[in-house]
Structures are given as structure tokens and as C-alpha cells.
Amino acid sequence: MRFSLRIPFSIGAPILAVVLLLLTTAHTTTTARSADLMGRSAVRPRLARKSRGPRDQVHATFASLGASQSPSPASPAPPDEAWNEAAGALAGKILDHMASGNALALTVKNISSLGDDDVTQVRRALRAQLRGRGAHLAGSKQASADVQVTLSENTQGYLWIAEIRNLSSPTSPGEDVANPVVMVAVARRNLDEHQPATESMSIRKTRVYQQPEPMLDVALLDNPPAGLATLPAPAGVADRILVLGLESVSLNEQAETSETGSKSARQWRPVQSAPVTRLRPWPRDARGRIIVRNESRFDAYLPGTKCSGTLEPVLTLECHESDEPWPLAGGEREGDAANSGAGVGAAAYFAADRNFFDGRVKLGDGGQMKMPPFLALVVMPLNPAIHVGLPALPGRVSPGANAGLKPTATGAPGWVLSGLDGRAQLLNSNAEPVVDVGGWGSQIVGLQSGCGDGWQVLASRAGDLNEPDAVQAYEIVNRKPVPVSSPIEFAGPITELWPLADGAGAIAITRNLQTEAYEAYRLSVSCGQ
Numbered sequence: 001m002r003f004s005l006r007i008p009f010s011i012g013a014p015i016l017a018v019v020l021l022l023l024t025t026a027h028t029t030t031t032a033r034s035a036d037l038m039g040r041s042a043v044r045p046r047l048a049r050k051s052r053g054p055r056d057q058v059h060a061t062f063a064s065l066g067a068s069q070s071p072s073p074a075s076p077a078p079p080d081e082a083w084n085e086a087a088g089a090l091a092g093k094i095l096d097h098m099a100s101g102n103a104l105a106l107t108v109k110n111i112s113s114l115g116d117d118d119v120t121q122v123r124r125a126l127r128a129q130l131r132g133r134g135a136h137l138a139g140s141k142q143a144s145a146d147v148q149v150t151l152s153e154n155t156q157g158y159l160w161i162a163e164i165r166n167l168s169s170p171t172s173p174g175e176d177v178a179n180p181v182v183m184v185a186v187a188r189r190n191l192d193e194h195q196p197a198t199e200s201m202s203i204r205k206t207r208v209y210q211q212p213e214p215m216l217d218v219a220l221l222d223n224p225p226a227g228l229a230t231l232p233a234p235a236g237v238a239d240r241i242l243v244l245g246l247e248s249v250s251l252n253e254q255a256e257t258s259e260t261g262s263k264s265a266r267q268w269r270p271v272q273s274a275p276v277t278r279l280r281p282w283p284r285d286a287r288g289r290i291i292v293r294n295e296s297r298f299d300a301y302l303p304g305t306k307c308s309g310t311l312e313p314v315l316t317l318e319c320h321e322s323d324e325p326w327p328l329a330g331g332e333r334e335g336d337a338a339n340s341g342a343g344v345g346a347a348a349y350f351a352a353d354r355n356f357f358d359g360r361v362k363l364g365d366g367g368q369m370k371m372p373p374f375l376a377l378v379v380m381p382l383n384p385a386i387h388v389g390l391p392a393l394p395g396r397v398s399p400g401a402n403a404g405l406k407p408t409a410t411g412a413p414g415w416v417l418s419g420l421d422g423r424a425q426l427l428n429s430n431a432e433p434v435v436d437v438g439g440w441g442s443q444i445v446g447l448q449s450g451c452g453d454g455w456q457v458l459a460s461r462a463g464d465l466n467e468p469d470a471v472q473a474y475e476i477v478n479r480k481p482v483p484v485s486s487p488i489e490f491a492g493p494i495t496e497l498w499p500l501a502d503g504a505g506a507i508a509i510t511r512n513l514q515t516e517a518y519e520a521y522r523l524s525v526s527c528g529q
Contacts, residue, residue: 091129093182105143112153144168158186216288274317285355304352330499378446380414443497449525
């Protein structure tokens with residue numbers, strides 16, 4: 001099918017950009033440097049497993065989204081010079097459609113991931129290139145042509161589109177006027193210019209609890225028991241935790257106990273336990289999630305089951321069959337300016353007879369979208385998504401829409417997904433794959449640490465259930481994960497990795513290969529080594 005560029009100006013540059021993006025993702029033309037094609041190697045098949053399954057060994061390469069001009073190293077170009085080549089190419093194409101000496105009005109609109117500083121530099125470079133070629137720039141009232149430039153992008157790089165409207169030839173109402181449209185593809189800036197220094201942070205690991213029975217999740221309770229909140233905290237009162245297992249939810253309290261001599265130790269002691277009513281057979285490698293609500297309430301999510309309980313005055317738990325989605329965040333907390341949008345409060349539907357999510361995601365504003373089935377999903381906050389290079393795409397699945405609708409957009413700027421095939425993927429706001437991530441295991445979680453760019457992904461190491469595991473922190477820069485911490489080792493495989501309620505920490509559940517005990521660790525990211 002042939003596509004005509006004779007497009008009425010009334011359509012507008014943004015819509016043209018979207019249409020042209022679809023045509024240029026497979027075949028990019030004009031003056032851009034070509035992007036390298038992404039290659040993948042084979043993925044090792046998933047092995048039979050006892051609790052979660054192997055963290056598959058994956059080797060995948062990233063698409064090279066920007067190429068250097070020369071194989072020899074060179075100093076970065078000054079800011080205004082960085083865009084001169086592309087600006088010159090676009091200016092030449094614009095002037096090919098204009099009569100010599102005509103004045104033009106230039107407007108630049110950005111719908112790409114470029115920051116404000118870069119947009120200013122592009123605008124300045126484009127104006128300079130037009131003037132250097134003899135063009136006269138004027139206001140819209142004095143100009144004979146209106147040039148609207150849209151800075152857009154696709155998976156291979158930036159795409160700059162210019163639509164040229166002749167103002168000197170009035171048109172009749174309803175007349176279909178073809179306005180010339182020209183474009184240039186532009187390679188992204190050198191990735192190394194914006195990469196953070198590697199291993200600039202450290203992961204803090206604190207063991208919280210251990211038990212011989214499998215643990216699915218642990219919730220940290222920072223408040224003392226009712227009746228003691230207004231009193232000075234006595235030495236015997238400490239933090240409490242809720243532990244979710246396949247058979248029960250238990251409340252444990254940490255207290256000081258006297259030992260021989262003057263020494264004392266802090267140990268966990270069980271306070272109360274409530275059985276989980278099994279309404280259906282658990283699938284192999286069953287998973288679970290526990291969320292603490294306000295007013296001493298909590299919810300426990302298990303395959304095909306939801307249990308609601310209270311902490312005070314006594315621990316209670318009632319379970320019923322349910323297909324309610326599991327929250328992706330760690331609890332009830334308000335979003336902030338850096339993490340606002342429909343992604344806040346997102347929840348995912350769990351496959352009742354399996355150990356993964358079926359791909360349906362319910363957004364915080366009531367909308368829904370569909371992704372591939374996944375083991376873990378991380379919502380990217382707004383600021384990190386912009387830094388990564390993920391523009392928010394237009395559209396939205398309206399609240400109450402059919403859950404089977406194709407993905408058409410979200411309020412979340414981007415996603416990081418751990419798939420069933422062992423691959424992790426970076427997705428844009430429409431849940432469309434942008435790039436594959438190699439070398440990660442199936443466990444991932446996002447943290448708002450305040451270090452570096454403010455947000456990191458913690459990812460387990462690829463391997464299987466018979467190997468010790470490790471977790472490393474990454475920042476995603478220009479769609480490429482960059483390690484910002486050294487790996488922190490564990491004595492066994494990580495079976496779960498869930499975010500805490502504050503968004504700044506995570507709970508890792510591991511199975512110690514030496515003791516066979518299940519251990520819960522609190523993880524957080526510290527600035528600096």
C-alpha cells in the first residue's frame with residue numbers, strides 16, 4: 001500500500017508525527033546515522049522447581065540507539081553544535097519547498113523525550129541554519145510561510161518533522177490543500193555522555209526474620225501495639241511483623257530478653273496466628289502478597305483467594321474466593337509530583353492456577369490495559385521515565401472499559417517487566433517493548449531511593465534454585481540499564497522480591513541452601529559506597 005504525504009494542514013503536526021513514526025520504525029531515511037539492530041541469543045529453558053523456578057540465564061543485547069561518528073574517541077561537541085548537522089539537513093529540506101526571499105515563521109513543538117535545554121538548543125540551531133542559508137525569519141503576521149517543526153521519536157532515534165504551510169495563497173473553505181512535509185531522522189546523543197558512574201551506590205541488606213516453613217511475604221509494622229502508642233517506648237517493645245505463609249498469617253513482635261550477665265538480646269516472639277482458609281488447591285510454586293491498610297487492617301492475596309484481617313484488638317482473618325488484582329505498590333501511600341499518574345495504585349491480576357500474572361493491569365485511575373503475562377512488573381515514575389527516554393504517548397483506556405481492549409495508553413510513563421520466557425523488558429507507556437534486558441533474573445523491584453536520579457531497579461541474578469543469588473541496583477539511562485551498585489550476595493535463591501509501603505525499600509524472601517530455612521531481608525539503596 002502506498003502512502004501519500006499530501007496531508008491537509010488541519011490534521012496538525014502531532015498527528016502527522018504519529019502516522020509517520022509507524023512508517024519509519026522499520027525503514028528510517030535521510031541523514032540520520034543508522035541504528036544497530038538488536039540481537040538475541042538463545043534463552044535457557046526454565047527448569048522444574050520447588051518454590052519459584054529458575055531465574056533463567058538470559059543473554060540479550062540492547063539495540064544501539066545512537067552511533068558515534070568515528071571509531072576514535074573524541075571530545076563531546078559543545079551543546080549548540082551537537083544538533084547542527086541534523087538542523088542543517090532539515091533546514092535545507094524546508095527551503096527546497098520555499099521561494100527565495102520569502103519570510104517564514106518558525107514554531108517548534110516537542111513530543112519526544114528531549115529535555116527543555118535540548119529543545120532550546122535545537123530551536124537555536126535550526127534558526128541559525130535557516131538564516132545561514134539565506135532565509136528570512138519573521139512573525140506569523142509578516143511571514144509568507146508557516147513552518148511547524150515537531151520533534152518526535154521512534155524506537156531507532158529521534159524524528160524531526162516539518163510541515164510547510166503557504167500563507168500567501170488563501171484557500172477556500174473546505175478546499176483540500178496539500179502542504180509539503182519533510183523530515184530527518186536523528187541519532188540519539190552518545191549514551192556515555194549521560195551515564196552515571198558505575199557502582200556509585202550500595203545496597204543495604206538487613207535480615208528481618210527466618211523460619212523453617214515457606215514465607216510468601218512479610219509486612220513491617222513500625223507502630224507499637226495499641227495502648228502503648230502514647231507512652232514512652234519501653235525496652236521490651238519493638239517493631240512487629242506480619243508473616244504470610246501458605247497455611248497462616250502470623251504476628252510476631254521483637255522484644256529484648258535477658259541473657260547471662262548484663263547482656264541482652266532482641267528476639268522475635270510469636271504473638272498471634274490466624275489460619276488461612278484454603279478454598280482451592282494451591283498451584284505449584286504458589287505465591288502471595290500481604291498489604292497493610294489503614295486502621296490496623298490488612299489484606300492477604302493468594303492464588304484465587306483474598307483474605308481480609310485486622311490486627312487489633314486481636315488478629316483476625318477471613319478468606320474468600322476472589323479474582324481481585326494484587327497491588328503492585330507496597331501499601332496505601334499517596335503519590336508525589338515525581339510519581340504521579342495512573343501508574344500510582346496500579347494492580348495486576350494473578351492467574352489462579354499458576355504462579356504468574358496473566359497480563360491484565362488495572363490502573364490507579366480505573367483504566368485497564370493488557371500486557372504479556374509476567375512474573376513481576378515495575379511502574380516507572382515520571383521523572384526517571386523522561387531520563388530513560390520514554391515519552392508519554394497519547395490515549396488512554398477509559399475507566400470501565402473492556403479489559404480485553406488492546407493496549408492504547410496509560411498514565412504511567414513506562415514499565416519494566418519480567419516475562420515468563422526469562423527476559424526482562426523495558427516498555428513504553430503503551431506497554432510496547434522498547435528494549436530487552438539481559439542477565440537479570442525473574443525478580444525485579446523499583447525503589448525511590450533519592451540517590452542518583454532518585455529511582456533505581458533492583459534485579460536478581462540469572463540462575464536456578466540450586467545456586468546462591470545476588471541483587472544489584474541499576475539506573476536506566478537512554479534505555480540502557482547501568483549498574484550503580486555492587487551485587488549483594490545471598491545464601492540461596494530469591495523466591496520473592498516485593499516493594500515496601502514507603503516505596504524506598506523492598507522485602508526479599510530467600511531459601512538458605514545450607515540451613516533450608518526461609519529468610520526475609522529488608523533491602524534499601526544508600527547513596528555512595
